[in-house]
Every structure is written in structure tokens, then in C-alpha cells.
Amino acid sequence: MNKADSIALMWFRRDLRLTDNATLYQALSGHEKVIPVFIFDEIILSQLPKSDRRLTFIDESLTELADKIAAQGGRLQIYYGNPIKLIPQLALQFSVDVVYAGEDYEPYARERDAQVALVLAEQQRKLQLIKDQVVFAKDEVLSQKGTPLTVFTPYKNAWLKRLRVDDLTTCDTAALSAHWYAADKLSCQRVTLESLGFERQSLVVKPGETGAQLAWQDFQQRMSFYKDKRDFPGVKGVSYLSVHLRFGTISVRQLALAAWMQGGEGANTWLSELIWREFYMQFMYHHPNVAHQAYKAEWREQPWENRADWFAAWCEGRTGYPIVDAAMRQLNQTGFMHNRLRMIVAAFLIKDLDINWQWGEAYFAQQLLDYDLSANNGGWQWASSTGCDAAQPFRIFNPVLQSEKFDAKGKFIKKYVPELSKLDAKSIHAPWKMSLIERQALQFVLGKNYPLPIVDHDVARKKALQKYANIKQMNERDSNLSLKGA
Ligand SMILES: Cc1cc2nc3c(=O)[nH]c(=O)nc-3n(C[C@H](O)[C@H](O)[C@H](O)COP(=O)(O)OP(=O)(O)OC[C@H]3O[C@@H](n4cnc5c(N)ncnc54)[C@H](O)[C@@H]3O)c2cc1C
Known part of the structure; x- marks a missing residue:
């Protein structure tokens, strides 16, 4: 040519x-x-x-x-x-x-x-x-045996070992702008949001390259504090760049290079998160079936309670667990949810409400501005213990302890659940534990001003543990039977 x-x-x-x-x-x-x-x-x-x-x-x-x-x-x-x-x-x-x-x-x-x-x-x-959209794709990061990796830490180590500065080199497109096809020879009518019948929404993030670069400049000054601040939803600790990475309004090479060059605990922890993104992308590439089923076959056929009224309460942020409700309302109002909260609400849906993780995955897919099939599926399969490098099934998040630890003063909760704004830092994580006198003093009526918890976490936890023990037993029995048959 x-x-x-x-x-x-x-x-x-x-x-x-x-x-x-x-x-x-x-x-x-x-x-x-x-x-x-x-x-x-x-x-x-x-x-x-x-x-x-x-x-x-x-x-x-x-x-x-x-x-x-x-x-x-x-x-x-x-x-x-x-x-x-x-x-x-x-x-x-x-x-x-x-x-x-x-x-x-x-x-x-x-x-x-x-x-x-x-x-x-x-x-x-x-x-x-x-x-x-990634630094390394498909088969570029493999195990020593040349097979795709299914556990994050060895993937990350291999990713870092492979990395050279050339992998992060910037492509200078500005110098090549003389090559555009002449505008006056093109006549396509601009398709707009309105012409497609979609309603314009107000966004909490500024879109486009300009929005991405502003968010990046803001985060760059905070990157060294990332490790210490990333888990607290009431604090500006994370980058808020996920939507820009999703739509490519910023280059992942630019971000990875800056983090790699800066080094130190904050930048290295943040670089790890960019590697998690690539880990899930290569995982989806090698295992496309996980898009519609559990990765681990032994967890595919679990019984679920799947109560529609509980699912609606979870979606709408009225479960009676303040941290869960605040998180879901943040998602519904802004299209964003902090990572710690994504883990908490996912665990709550699956393990406390006994609702199929795929229902939650689908709801996130509808609501998240940064929705990405690989990261979302990876996150949900992690929380449901069905995924590649997943949480242990018997490890069950306590939503009240998570709330006390990561939103100690209830700052985040109060922003999204204003009906709890009068509650103090001790009561806000579990309002049903307040005494009658305390509630009366605040004119706070449980079930009226704010819902009663739809489940008792301790009861739900025991039920979940029993379910997992049954599944484990059944799987062991099946594998013994197949060994005998072999
Ligand atoms: C149940 C669940 C669902 C999720 N769904 C999505 C999703 O649809 N889209 C999405 O981009 N992330 C998803 N995540 C990962 C993570 O929550 C978001 O990437 C993060 O909260 C975005 O905020 P940030 O840009 O400030 O992240 P930062 O903490 O600043 O991290 C920087 C970037 O690293 C990537 N990243 C961080 N954590 C992860 C992770 N665990 N997996 C993959 N990539 C990660 C993102 O691109 C993120 O922008 C999900 C996590 C869970 C537990």
C-alpha cells in the first residue's frame, strides 16, 4: 500500500x-x-x-x-x-x-x-x-508454564517483571494532525443524545479529556496518601478515574507511568489497582463464560432465597443497615460507588439476603457510570466466592463492623441518609440498638423515620455458613463418587 x-x-x-x-x-x-x-x-x-x-x-x-x-x-x-x-x-x-x-x-x-x-x-x-486500553493484554502476562494466570498476586508480579518503560511510552498524535481527511468533504449529520431519544442527565464527573486531566491532576497530588485513605468513603482518598478509564478519555499508559515513576507505598498500591483492572480483563478474555456463570463449577448450582421484596429494598437503599443504604443511594443518585462500599453491599446482598450475585451484578451494570463487564463481574464473583481469586465463602462481612471501621463518624452515611443526621457516631451504624429513651430524645421512630433492619445479621450469617457447609459436603460427596466410578 x-x-x-x-x-x-x-x-x-x-x-x-x-x-x-x-x-x-x-x-x-x-x-x-x-x-x-x-x-x-x-x-x-x-x-x-x-x-x-x-x-x-x-x-x-x-x-x-x-x-x-x-x-x-x-x-x-x-x-x-x-x-x-x-x-x-x-x-x-x-x-x-x-x-x-x-x-x-x-x-x-x-x-x-x-x-x-x-x-x-x-x-x-x-x-x-x-x-x-491496557498496558498488557491477552497472552502478554502468563505463568512460567505459559498458561493464563487466575490468581492476582502472581499475575501482578509477572506484570511488573515484564514492564519496561517502552510499554508506557506516549504516542504523540498532535504532531500528526495534518492527516485528517478534509472536513468539507464529509457530510454526516451529528447524531445527538436527544435525536436518539435519550434524556440528558446531570453528571457528578466532568466528561471528556478535559474532565479526565482535571481529575488526574487532582489525584496526582494525593497519590502518595492513597494506601492510607483509599478505604474510607467519607474521605477524598481514591482517584475517581474509573469512568475515564472505562471510556478512554485518559490513557492508562500515562497513569501507570506516573505511578511507576513516583513509587512509594501510595503510588505502588494505586498501580496495583490498575493491574487488578488488567487482571480481570485478561481473565474475561481467557474465560468469556464467566460473563454469565460462576467461574468455580462447584458453586454454580447453589440454592438462593431470592426474595423480590428484599432485592427491591437493597436496590432502593432501605434495608435498615445505614452503610448499605447510604452506598446504594450514592449509586442511584450519582452512578458511582466507592470500592469499599461495593464490597460491603455485594457481600450483604449475597450472604445476608441470600440473593443470587448475578442479580446484583445486573443492577450495578445498569447503574454504574464506570460499568465495565470484566471489573464488575470480577468484583461480584469475588464477593460471592465463585470467582478466580475470590473471597473465602466462610468469611462474611459484618456490615455494622465495616461501617464502624470505615465510616467511624458516620460522615458518609449522613450525606446519603439524611434521616439519620441527628444520630451520634455510636448509634448511626446500628440505629436499632439505641434505647427507647435515646430514640425518644431525638424523636426518632424506627420503622417510621428509618426502616428496621430487614434481616438480623447474626441469624443470616449462621444460615449462610450452613448453606456453604452443605454445598461443600455435597461437592466432596460428588467428587468421592466420581473417584470411585473412575
Ligand atoms: C462488586 C464490585 C463491582 C465493581 N464494578 C466495577 C465496574 O463495573 N467498573 C470498574 O471500573 N470497577 C469496578 N469495581 C472495582 C472498583 O470498585 C472501582 O474500579 C473503583 O471503585 C473506582 O473508583 P476509582 O476510580 O476512584 O478507583 P481507584 O481506587 O482510584 O483505582 C484506580 C483504578 O483502578 C481500577 N480498579 C480499582 N479497583 C479495581 C478492582 N477491584 N477491579 C478492577 N479494577 C479496579 C479502576 O479502573 C480504577 O479507576 C467493582 C468492585 C466491586 C467489589
């Missing part, structure tokens, strides 16, 4: 930025002209409620991206439809040689990309997938 007259399509997906975009860099440096495209996938959109916050985040990030491309003489083409049809149509229309896209490791995306590649190949064209 002769670069002088070659045309490429840059298909933006989980990489809504110009800065340090490895895919865009390859497209701009390898071709004379590049047409930038984004497609609102009709299949994905058909499953979302009209109030979905992510659509607002994407739409506003696209506006910024389009403005930046326009300032460089290009024009971002934004379509709605089925990419399997649209991408080859565009490739044909503009005589494109290569379509570039960031590599995606989720089952749906892999299937879609395989089909796009097939149709393009029939036209003698190519789909070029470039690694961009």
Missing part, C-alpha cells in the same frame, strides 16, 4: 481522546488521510433506559473530541446503527484501505469485531485492532 494516497478510518470506541491514543497514532502515522468515526451501536442502546447516564458522558465526551478534531481541520463522523453494516459501508464509500480500532476483550465486542473484519476482508480491506 502506498501511504501517499491511502485512506484510513479511525473507529473510536473505548478511547474517546486524542492524547496518547495508540490506535489513532497508528492510523495517522500510517496513512495520508484519516476519517474519524464514532457509532452509537443500536444493539447496545436498545438495552438501555432512556435516562442512562453513560449516554450523557459519551455524548459530552464526543462533543469535546469533535471540537478538537475540528480545530485540527478534521471532522468527527457520528452515526447511529449497526457497526457490522456501517463500518464496511463507510469503508466502501470512502475507498478506505484500513479500519483502525482499539482492541476490545469483551465477548460481545470480540464477536462484533470478528464479523466486521470478515465483511471488510470480502472487500479486500482490513480491520486493524490496536492495543490501547
Whole structure:
């Protein structure tokens, strides 16, 4: 192919930025002209409620991206439809040689990309997938035997051992901006949120590259305190960058490089979290079935109570456990939930309410602005003890002790459960333990001002332990039987 007259399509997906975009860099440096495209996938959109916050985040990030491309003489083409049809149509229309896209490791995306590649190949064209959303993908980090790793610590050690500064090198796309296809030769009407029938939502995070860089600058000054502050939801201890990593409004290489260079306990702990993200992504890549079933076969057939009224109380933040309710209300109101709280509410749903972890996984998938199949599935399978490197089934979080430890003064609880604002630090974690006199003094009526706990944790804990013991016994019996039969 002769670069002088070659045309490429840059298909933006989980990489809504110009800065340090490895895919865009390859497209701009390898071709004379590049047409930038984004497609609102009709299949994905058909499953979302009209109030979905992510659509607002994407739409506003696209506006910024389009403005930046326009300032460089290009024009971002934004379509709605089925990419399997649209991408080859565009490739044909503009005589494109290569379509570039960031590599995606989720089952749906892999299937879609395989089909796009097939149709393009029939036209003698190519789909070029470039690694961009992770530092290491697929088979790049393996065990010494060359097999995929299923436990985090050996994965992390192998990841760090493999890391070279070249893996984190920035791709300078700004220097290549002369390669945009002329804007006046492109005429796609901008598809907007409103034209798709979605309602614009107010967001607690600023979208786009600008929002990402602001959040990053803010966190960079706090990174050395991360280890000490990361577990307290009432404190600004974490980065709040997950949504930016999800939609690629910031480069993971930029973040990992800064953490790696800084070193020290805070930065190293934070780098570990970025590695957890990649651990779950490569795990999903190697085990796509976990998207719809437990990884550990022995935990697949568990009996569940699955009470619809308890599930509704959990979703709506009215379980009577203040830390759980505050967390769920934070999720419903903002689309974000602190990591410690994700662990607490997931454990509560599974082990106290005896509700299938997949119900919780699906609810998070609807509500989270940073929803990511691999991380969410990994988190839920961790909490339900069904996953790869999961919590021990017999280790059951006590929501009151968690609350006392991680929100000691009840600062976070009071923000999202204002009806408890008069309670002191001693009572706020378990209001049902207050004496009648204490409640009367505050004119606080349990069951009226705030719900009574829907379950008794001690009773629920014993029930869960019994269930796990039964499953363990059954599995041992089955494996003995199969050994005898062998
Ligand atoms: C039940 C459950 C569900 C979860 N669902 C998601 C999800 O859908 N999307 C998502 O991005 N994270 C998910 N997480 C992981 C984690 O809670 C969020 O990444 C984190 O709270 C985001 O906040 P932050 O950006 O301030 O994180 P920080 O603490 O600043 O961490 C930095 C980055 O590392 C990554 N990260 C941190 N912890 C994890 C983790 N345990 N697994 C994978 N990546 C991690 C994220 O990209 C995060 O932005 C889930 C965790 C649990 C327990």
C-alpha cells in the first residue's frame, strides 16, 4: 500500500481522546488521510433506559473530541446503527484501505469485531485492532508454564517483571494532525443524545479529556496518601478515574507511568489497582463464560432465597443497615460507588439476603457510570466466592463492623441518609440498638423515620455458613463418587 494516497478510518470506541491514543497514532502515522468515526451501536442502546447516564458522558465526551478534531481541520463522523453494516459501508464509500480500532476483550465486542473484519476482508480491506486500553493484554502476562494466570498476586508480579518503560511510552498524535481527511468533504449529520431519544442527565464527573486531566491532576497530588485513605468513603482518598478509564478519555499508559515513576507505598498500591483492572480483563478474555456463570463449577448450582421484596429494598437503599443504604443511594443518585462500599453491599446482598450475585451484578451494570463487564463481574464473583481469586465463602462481612471501621463518624452515611443526621457516631451504624429513651430524645421512630433492619445479621450469617457447609459436603460427596466410578 502506498501511504501517499491511502485512506484510513479511525473507529473510536473505548478511547474517546486524542492524547496518547495508540490506535489513532497508528492510523495517522500510517496513512495520508484519516476519517474519524464514532457509532452509537443500536444493539447496545436498545438495552438501555432512556435516562442512562453513560449516554450523557459519551455524548459530552464526543462533543469535546469533535471540537478538537475540528480545530485540527478534521471532522468527527457520528452515526447511529449497526457497526457490522456501517463500518464496511463507510469503508466502501470512502475507498478506505484500513479500519483502525482499539482492541476490545469483551465477548460481545470480540464477536462484533470478528464479523466486521470478515465483511471488510470480502472487500479486500482490513480491520486493524490496536492495543490501547491496557498496558498488557491477552497472552502478554502468563505463568512460567505459559498458561493464563487466575490468581492476582502472581499475575501482578509477572506484570511488573515484564514492564519496561517502552510499554508506557506516549504516542504523540498532535504532531500528526495534518492527516485528517478534509472536513468539507464529509457530510454526516451529528447524531445527538436527544435525536436518539435519550434524556440528558446531570453528571457528578466532568466528561471528556478535559474532565479526565482535571481529575488526574487532582489525584496526582494525593497519590502518595492513597494506601492510607483509599478505604474510607467519607474521605477524598481514591482517584475517581474509573469512568475515564472505562471510556478512554485518559490513557492508562500515562497513569501507570506516573505511578511507576513516583513509587512509594501510595503510588505502588494505586498501580496495583490498575493491574487488578488488567487482571480481570485478561481473565474475561481467557474465560468469556464467566460473563454469565460462576467461574468455580462447584458453586454454580447453589440454592438462593431470592426474595423480590428484599432485592427491591437493597436496590432502593432501605434495608435498615445505614452503610448499605447510604452506598446504594450514592449509586442511584450519582452512578458511582466507592470500592469499599461495593464490597460491603455485594457481600450483604449475597450472604445476608441470600440473593443470587448475578442479580446484583445486573443492577450495578445498569447503574454504574464506570460499568465495565470484566471489573464488575470480577468484583461480584469475588464477593460471592465463585470467582478466580475470590473471597473465602466462610468469611462474611459484618456490615455494622465495616461501617464502624470505615465510616467511624458516620460522615458518609449522613450525606446519603439524611434521616439519620441527628444520630451520634455510636448509634448511626446500628440505629436499632439505641434505647427507647435515646430514640425518644431525638424523636426518632424506627420503622417510621428509618426502616428496621430487614434481616438480623447474626441469624443470616449462621444460615449462610450452613448453606456453604452443605454445598461443600455435597461437592466432596460428588467428587468421592466420581473417584470411585473412575
Ligand atoms: C462488586 C464490585 C463491582 C465493581 N464494578 C466495577 C465496574 O463495573 N467498573 C470498574 O471500573 N470497577 C469496578 N469495581 C472495582 C472498583 O470498585 C472501582 O474500579 C473503583 O471503585 C473506582 O473508583 P476509582 O476510580 O476512584 O478507583 P481507584 O481506587 O482510584 O483505582 C484506580 C483504578 O483502578 C481500577 N480498579 C480499582 N479497583 C479495581 C478492582 N477491584 N477491579 C478492577 N479494577 C479496579 C479502576 O479502573 C480504577 O479507576 C467493582 C468492585 C466491586 C467489589
